[in-house]
Amino acid sequence: MATVEQRRVLVTEVPGPRSRELHARRAAAVSSGVGTTLPVYVERAGGGIVRDVDGNQLIDFGSGIAVTSVGNAAPRVVDAVREQVGAFTHTCFMITPYEGYVAVCEQLNGFTPGGFEKRSALFNSGAEAVENAVKVARHATGRPAVVVFEHAYHGRTNLTMALTAKSMPYKHRFGPFAGEVYRVPMAYPFRWPTGQENCAAEAFEQFTTLVHTQVGEANVAAVVVEPIQGEGGFVVPAPGFLASVARWCREHDILLVADEVQTGFCRTGDWFASEHEGIEPDLVTTAKGIAGGLPLAAVTGRAELMDAVHTGGLGGTFGGNPIACAAALATIETMRTDDHAGAARAIESVMRPRLDALAEKFPFIGDVRGRGAMLAIELVGADKAPDPARTAAIAAAAHRAGLVVLTAGTFGNVLRFLPPLVIPHDLLTEGMDILEDAITSTG
Incomplete structure (x- = not known):
């Protein structure tokens, strides 16, 4: 079966022209009550990569909200x-x-x-x-x-x-x-x-x-x-x-x-x-x-x-x-x-220290939490006031750079990370680099 090359590729801006065209069709056909986090239209996905119709290949830190843990096209x-x-x-x-x-x-x-x-x-x-x-x-x-x-x-x-x-x-x-x-x-x-x-x-x-x-x-x-x-x-x-x-x-x-x-x-x-x-x-x-x-x-x-x-x-x-x-x-x-429970712990061992280091560097990261490959940071202002605007800005910066991240939280001020349990190590670390750049850009 065809596989997706496990590397990030940006051919166009994100979203690209074909995705924007499809999004216009969506607006005319799909109820506006159905939301979209990132309007890139997927052509193929697998491992830690989602490829859109414009040829962009994005690193996936969302797994379709914790669904495609074994990957989007696991062989078995x-x-x-x-x-x-x-x-x-x-x-x-x-x-x-x-x-x-x-x-x-x-x-x-x-x-x-x-x-x-x-x-x-x-x-x-x-x-x-x-x-x-x-x-x-x-x-x-x-x-x-x-x-x-x-x-x-x-x-x-x-x-x-x-x-x-x-x-x-x-x-x-x-x-x-x-x-x-x-x-x-x-x-x-x-x-x-x-x-x-x-x-x-x-x-x-x-x-x-x-x-x-x-x-x-x-x-x-x-x-x-x-x-x-x-x-x-x-x-x-x-x-x-x-x-x-x-x-x-x-x-x-x-x-x-x-x-x-x-x-x-x-x-x-x-x-x-x-x-x-x-x-x-x-x-x-x-x-x-x-x-x-x-x-x-x-x-x-x-x-x-x-x-x-x-x-x-x-x-x-x-x-x-x-x-x-x-x-x-x-x-x-x-x-x-393939010991995916162990894979989740290995993902945590890479991501958690990076997130903790970012929290030390940026006071607006009020909390780092989660377990395994289910991790999050909560973004705050003075006196722990929720900061959904900064959260949205960081997510948007990550998306533009080719990293799929999700937001969450009762107050809309949490970035959550749910990478596929099969994500390659180099993509995981590259994704963390992109996230750090996105956070730094709002600092």
Whole structure:
């Protein structure tokens, strides 16, 4: 199969003339409600490179938002998809099932956190997975309430918008939202009012107090949490906080749902971020990196919970599509064989020291955080005031120089980095050089 040469190439300005032409067509055909971070139109991609229709080759620090961790055209995934397309593209697992769906569930049951017996169900997107995890939790416990956190992002369906903390652009004028959702503070070390050293204990105290007084433990079906928050700004909870929440959930027969949609599948240097925290969630939601770029998602959890739902209560026409399942099995094989968890840790060993050095040099980099190949910097002004304007300027400078970077954060002031786990070392270091130049240009 054709591959993309692993080097940055700038033939035109970014975006170039053909991309601008396509963008004009887009404006006439696609809803303006669908945003675009960088309007370069992709012709081919692979490894750590995205090539556009003008021949520019950009270094990829985004992975399609943590989706193409194994690369955009991983050989095992391509071969598996081609074989499956030639066999059949769809039957609907709920009508006439097939082995691929079962095999993906077997894999998930085997290596998601927790030594207990598990079951899985497959869906199309992370939001669907989270929504179905809430359905399972409510059905199994007979309780209505769901507790979520500040800075959370869980999706764009009506229920998951209710779970999501950020209004613009995700919730603005889309309500009313689903009820029985309650929000509590996140243990956000950089922004904790009394200092990072107090964050875990005080955040946990606030969490338990608010649930007790405003909801009542006996009414809570589940606590839904990202082990590292994604769109909220790659917030890593203060050490010990999630373990305390997990212990409290067990004490009150409340289910802990780990949203591993962005953190899962080797992204943080473990197969799942929950492993680093030493927690065993009752239910885990996955998507993004699960299938090498094809749409697939899952809920995996304790067998007695997943089997509590009546037959027909879970499902969907396209959930666990056979092509996506073939891609997932090939993705999992690739990650195991090529040690992508180790690759994520190696990426961190290159990027984190560079980011820390930049923070030492530029006071407006208030925080460096993340884990593995899921890293971020938060940009601030005086008294930690968020600086979204500088964040946008740095991202734009990086884009012009041929580096794909993403922004994030409740306040729009976080640059997040999600390089493919297969990115070559020289591209990784060149990307960091470009980032440093972009940061310096705004200093």
